[in-house]
Amino acid sequence: MPYRDVRDYIEELTRRDLLHVIEDKVSKDTELVPLVRLQFRGLPEPERKAFWFKNVTDARGVDYDASVLLGSLGSSRVIYGAALGVGPDEIAQKWASVHGNHLPPNPVGADDAPVKQVVLRAPELGKGADTFPHLVSTPGFDPAPFVTAGVWVTRDPENGAYNMGIYRGMIKAPDRIGCATDVSTQHLAIQWEKARRMGKHLEVALFIGGPPALLMAAAAKVPYGVDEFGVAGALNGAPIDVVQAETFDCVVPANAEIVMEGIIRTDILEPEAPFGEASGYLGPRKMEKVFEITAITHREQPIYQGIVSEFPPSESTVMRKAAFDGIYTNHLRNACNIPSVTKVACHEMASCNMLFVIQLDRPALGQPWQALRAAAAFDASLGKMFVAVDVDVDPDSMDAVLWALSYSMQPHRDVEIVRGKVPRLDPSVSPSDDPRQFAYPDGQGTSTMLINAVREHPYLPVSLPREDFMNAAKERWAALGLPELDLQSPWFGYPLSQWTDENQEEADFAVTGQYFKTGEKLVGRRTTPDGKPIPEK
Numbered sequence: 159m160p161y162r163d164v165r166d167y168i169e170e171l172t173r174r175d176l177l178h179v180i181e182d183k184v185s186k187d188t189e190l191v192p193l194v195r196l197q198f199r200g201l202p203e204p205e206r207k208a209f210w211f212k213n214v215t216d217a218r219g220v221d222y223d224a225s226v227l228l229g230s231l232g233s234s235r236v237i238y239g240a241a242l243g244v245g246p247d248e249i250a251q252k253w254a255s256v257h258g259n260h261l262p263p264n265p266v267g268a269d270d271a272p273v274k275q276v277v278l279r280a281p282e283l284g285k286g287a288d289t290f291p292h293l294v295s296t297p298g299f300d301p302a303p304f305v306t307a308g309v310w311v312t313r314d315p316e317n318g319a320y321n322m323g324i325y326r327g328m329i330k331a332p333d334r335i336g337c338a339t340d341v342s343t344q345h346l347a348i349q350w351e352k353a354r355r356m357g358k359h360l361e362v363a364l365f366i367g368g369p370p371a372l373l374m375a376a377a378a379k380v381p382y383g384v385d386e387f388g389v390a391g392a393l394n395g396a397p398i399d400v401v402q403a404e405t406f407d408c409v410v411p412a413n414a415e416i417v418m419e420g421i422i423r424t425d426i427l428e429p430e431a432p433f434g435e436a437s438g439y440l441g442p443r444k445m446e447k448v449f450e451i452t453a454i455t456h457r458e459q460p461i462y463q464g465i466v467s468e469f470p471p472s473e474s475t476v477m478r479k480a481a482f483d484g485i486y487t488n489h490l491r492n493a494c495n496i497p498s499v500t501k502v503a504c505h506e507m508a509s510c511n512m513l514f515v516i517q518l519d520r521p522a523l524g525q526p527w528q529a530l531r532a533a534a535a536f537d538a539s540l541g542k543m544f545v546a547v548d549v550d551v552d553p554d555s556m557d558a559v560l561w562a563l564s565y566s567m568q569p570h571r572d573v574e575i576v577r578g579k580v581p582r583l584d585p586s587v588s589p590s591d592d593p594r595q596f597a598y599p600d601g602q603g604t605s606t607m608l609i610n611a612v613r614e615h616p617y618l619p620v621s622l623p624r625e626d627f628m629n630a631a632k633e634r635w636a637a638l639g640l641p642e643l644d645l646q647s648p649w650f651g652y653p654l655s656q657w658t659d660e661n662q663e664e665a666d667f668a669v670t671g672q673y674f675k676t677g678e679k680l681v682g683r684r685t686t687p688d689g690k691p692i693p694e695k
Contacts, residue, residue, distance in 0.1 A: 160243070160369075160394045160395045160396035161243075161369045161370060161371070161394060162369065162399070162413050163272070163367070163368060163369055163413035163414075163415075164227065164230075164367045164368060164369070164370065164415060164461055164463060165461065166369075167230065167240075167241065167369070167370050168210065168227065168230075168461070170240060171207075171208055171230065171237070171240060174236075174240055175207075176207050176208055176236065176237055176240060177207060177208045177209070177210055177230075178207050178208070178209045178210070179210050179212065180193075180209060180210065180211045180212065180213075181212050181213060182213060183213045183214075183215055183221075184211050184213065184214060184215070185214075185215050185216055185217060186211075186214050186215070186216050186222075186226060186291045186292070186293050186294065186303070187216050187217040187293075187294045187297065187303070188217060188294070188297050190211055190214070190226060190228065190293060191228070191293055191294065191295050191296075191297065191464075191466065192297060193209070194209050194228050194229050194466055195466060195468075197229075197233065198233075198466065198469075198471055198472055198473075203234045203235065203471070203476075204234055204236060205234075206229070206233040206234045206237070207229065207233060207234075207237070208227065208228070208229040208230035208233055208237060209227070209228050209229050210225060210226070210227050210230075210461075211225060211226040211227075211228070212225050213225075214226050214291045214462075216291065222290070222291045222462075223458075223459050223460075224289075224290055224291050224415075224459065224460045224461065224462045225459070225461050225462065226291055226293070226461075226462045226463075226464065227367075227461050227462070227463045227464070228293075228463075228464045228465075228466060229466055229473055230370070230463065231307070231370060231373055231374070231465060231473060231477055232465070232472075232473040232474065232475075232476035232477035232480070233466070233473055233476065234246075234476065235249065235476060235480060237476075238374075238476055238477060238480045241370035241371070241373075241374060242370075242371065242374065242393055243394075243395060249480050249484065250483060250484040250487070252393065253378075253393075253481065253484035253485065253488070254484060254488055255392070256389055256392040256393055257488060257492075259392050260384075260385065260388030260389055260391065260392050261388060261391030261392050261394075261396070261397045261398075262385075262387065262388050262391065262397060263387040263388070263391060263397055263398045263399070263400040263409060264397040264398065264399050264400065265399075265400055265401070265402075265409065266399050266400070266401055266412050267401070268401055268402070270399075270401075270412065271399070271401035271412035271413070272412065272413055272457050273365075273401065273410065273411065273412060273413065273414045273415070273416070273417055273455050273456065273457060274401065274412075274455050275455075275456070275457050275458050276454075276455060276456050276457070276458060277404065277453070277454075277455045278453065278454045278455070279404065279405075279452070279453045280333065280451070280452045280453065283332060283333060283451065283453075283454055284454075285332055286331075286332025286333045286451060286454065287329055287331075287332055287333070287334075287335055287418065287451060287454075288329070288332050289454070289456075290366070290416060290456075290460070290462050291462050292304065292305055292329050292462075293306065293464045295433070295434055295464075295466075295467065295468060296433070296434035296440070296468055299432065299434065299440055300432070300433055300434060300440075301328075301431070301432065302328050302329050302330065303329045304326050304327060304328050304329065304433060305326060305327035305329070305335060305364070305366070306326055306464045306465045306467060307324065307366060307373060307463045307464050307465040308324065308325070308326075308327055308364045308365065308366050309322050309323070309324055309364070309365050309366075309368070309372060309373060309376045310322065310323055310324070310325055310337065310346055310362055310363075310364050311362065311363045311364070311365065311408060311409075311410060312346055312349050312360055312361070312362050312408075312422075313349070313361070313407075313408055314349050314352065314383075315349060315352045315353045315356055315358065315360065316352055316356075319383050319385065320385045320386065320387060320408075320409075321345045321346060321349060321382075321386070322372070322375065322376040322386035322387070322390075323344065323345055323346050323376055324373065324376050324377050324465075325337055325338055325339055325340075325344070325346060326338050326433060327364065327449065328430050328431065328433070330428075332451075333420075333450060333451045333452075334448060334449070334450055334451070335364070335418075335448075335449045335451070336428065336430040336431075336446050336447070336448060336449070337362075337422055337446065337447040337448065337449045338430055338431065338433070338446045338447070339446070339447065340539075340582065340583060341538075341539045341580050341581070341582055342580065343537065343538045343539050343580055345382050346360075346422075348382065350422060350424060350447060353424050354424035354425075358424065359421040359422060359423055359424050359425075360421065360422040360424060361405075361406040361408065361419075361420075361421055362419070362420060362421065362422050362449060363403050363406075363408055363410045363417055363418070363419045364417070364418045364419075364449065365410055365411055365414040365415075365416065365417045365418075366414065366415055366416040366417075366460075366462060366463055367414055367415025367416060367460065367461050367462065367463045368398075368411040368413060368414040368415070369390065369394055369398060369411065369413065371390040371391070371393035371394035371398070372386070372387075372390045372394075372398060372411060373463075374390070374393055374477070374481065375387075375389040375390040375393060376390075377474075377477050377478065377481060378481040378482075378485060379481070379482065379485055379536075379537060379540075380485075387400065387409075398411060399411070399412040399413055400412055403417070403419055403453075404419055404453040404455060405419045405420070405452050405453045406419070415456060415457050415460040415461050415462065415463065416454070416455075416456040416457075416460050416462070417454070417455045417456065418449075418451050418453070418454050419451070419452055419453040419454070419455075420449055420450045420451040420452040420453070421449070421450055421452070422447050422448065422449050422450075423447070423448045423450060426448060427445040427446060427447065427448070428445065428446065428447075428448045429443050429444070429445060429446075430443065430444060430445070430446035431443045431444060431446075434467070434468030434469065435467075435468065435509075435583045436467055436468065436469075436470060436472065436474060436475065436509035436510075436511065436583065437509055437583050437584060437585060438468075438469045438470060438509075439585045441583050441585075465477075470506045470507050470508075470509050470510075471506040471507070472506075475506040475509055475510050476506070478504065478509075478510035478511070479503075479504050479505075479506060479510045482502075482504045482510055482514075483501070483502055483503055483504060486502035486504075486514060486516075486533060486536065487499060487500075487501055487502045489532070489533075489536055490502065490516065490529050490532055490533060494528070494529070494532040496518075496521075496525055496528055496529050496532070498518045498519050498520060498521035498522065498525050498529075499516060499517070499518055499529055500517045500518065500519045500549055501516075501517040501553055502514055502515070502516050502517070502533070502553065503515045503517070503553035503554045505554075505556065508542075508543075509583075511539075511540055511541070511582060511583075512540075512541065512542040512543060512584075513541075513542065513543045513544075513545075514533055514540075514541055514543070514544050514545070515544075515545045515546075515547060515553035515554075515559055516529050516530065516533060516544065516545065516546045516547070516553070517547055517548070517549055517551065517552075517553045518546060518547070518548065518549065518612060519548075519549035520549070521612060526546040526610045526612045526614075527546075527574075527608070527610060529546055530544045530546050530574075530608040530609075530610065531576075531608065534576055534579075534606050534608060538579060538580040539579065539580040539581070539582040540582065541579070541606050542579075542584075542604070542605075542606055542607065543606065543607050543609065544606065544607070544608050544609065545559060545562070545563065545609045545611055546608075546609070546610050546611060546612050547559065547562045547566070547611050547612060548562070548566070548611075548612055548613055550620070550648065550652070551566075551611075552647045555646065555647065557646065558647065558648075559611075562611040563609065563611055566611040566612065566613050567609060567610060567611040572609060572610040572611065573607060573608065573609050573610075574607075574608040575605055575606070575607055575608075576605060576606045576607075576608060577605045578605075579604045579605055579606050580604065581604045582604075584604065587604055613654070613655075616654070616655040616656030617654040617655060617656050618654060618656050618657060619651050619652060619653045619654055619657055620648055620651045620652055620654070621651060622648060622649065622650050622651035623650060623651055624650060624651055624652075625650040625651075625652065627650075627669075628649060628650040629650075664676045
């Protein structure tokens with residue numbers, strides 16, 4: 159069922175028993191995020207839920223009219239699926255169905271837009287940004303509250319094309335928020351640079367809360383120029399209602415909880431951060447963009463939405479993985495014409511940014527390298543390691559990937575280093591004072607490693623008992639009342655290309671008690687120690 163807003167979605171989370179409702183008073187600065195963070199360090203993914211805090215205060219003792227929703231987008235794949243109205247196993251199919259089927263937004267008037275219930279314009283902004291319970295995400299280390307689930311809506315200064323993206327924002331003053339785009343390839347950064355060259359500021363609307371498909375679309379890596387409103391409509395199953403912004407020619411979600419409008423200055427940068435990053439470390443303070451607020455509209459008693467990011471696994475890694483796996487698979491199979499690609503998996507402990515594993519089914523000669531190079535070229539800032547594996551290797555299992563890396567490739571033959579990538583929140587790169595320069599002394603930027611771990615010559619079978627014997631063992635295991643199994647792939651053996659009819663006959667002799675036949679046969683194949691045949695007597 160399509161969601162009109164985050165309130166519809168909360169009802170669905172409640173119906174599915176995926177929401178903790180906290181009535182106790184909780185500080186947004188010191189208690190709220192640590193409480194939710196515990197589930198990412200102490201619970202298996204299927205047991206994680208969203209949290210709705212109804213009684214929010216801060217370190218100054220200020221109580222807020224707004225409540226806070228956290229963990230509602232990606233605490234688990236079940237929750238991510240619920241946001242799209244599907245089960246966890248249908249997420250990739252849902253994303254695949256979006257391509258070529260975008261639904262443009264539906265314009266409504268201000269009277270039909272709940273986000274216009276309260277309208278404030280500069281200079282009468284009241285408490286401005288401080289009206290809302292922005293969260294301190296890493297208490298004890300972050301220097302300020304940050305907007306984490308805010309979606310920034312901008313328009314290309316040259317052609318008016320819309321862009322939506324999720325970028326963090328450091329709360330600096332009632333009318334001033336930082337805007338961290340991290341790398342120059344981010345779409346907002348591209349539009350900001352266009353505006354700077356044209357000698358004007360970039361107009362922007364920052365919204366918080368709304369139909370969950372909007373945030374999924376904003377977080378996904380869709381090509382530049384693709385309208386995320388249309389993507390979100392397709393994900394939602396119905397067009398997104400939009401309304402005109404107050405201060406510039408732009409539409410915003412009519413059912414958002416909060417919208418802050420203004421400009422991102424193109425004539426100044428300002429220090430921003432440190433902030434806990436998906437790398438698992440705090441990112442350093444650096445010069446970043448500045449958003450100046452000129453208008454605020456919001457619902458009465460708004461629901462403030464945040465995302466748990468920082469150390470993986472986190473809500474943001476679940477969201478990235480759910481989107482990136484499908485997007486990369488579609489890109490390689492369809493856009494790059496590699497039909498042997500069956501699946502692409504990124505990994506949460508690599509923040510879903512640094513490691514991508516590409517599974518291929520009997521690829522034609524050259525296709526593993528084609529897939530590796532095409533994946534590395536998809537985004538200049540994504541991917542430090544790309545690994546190609548066979549179809550029987552589960553790309554989501556690091557145990558399986560390590561097996562492939564250990565015995566299906568040779569580093570001198572099957573590894574290629576590509577230079578000139580763009581650094582992305584990576585503390586292994588030495589900081590640079592000049593954001594226009596790459597950090598390596600040679601000026602070639604960061605790099606990525608392409609590893610072809612596809613078996614490209616004959617292999618003997620996987621050394622586990624054959625499937626029929628393991629299935630029989632499963633039945634015996636259950637009959638004996640032994641503990642419930644969680645079988646990891648592969649859990650039975652299977653032949654590969656270096657397996658002959660004679661090999662199979664000998665294996666059949668072994669399990670039917672006729673192995674002496676093989677022994678008798680092998681007598682006739684004896685040689686001397688130097689490899690010469692034994693003369694017949």
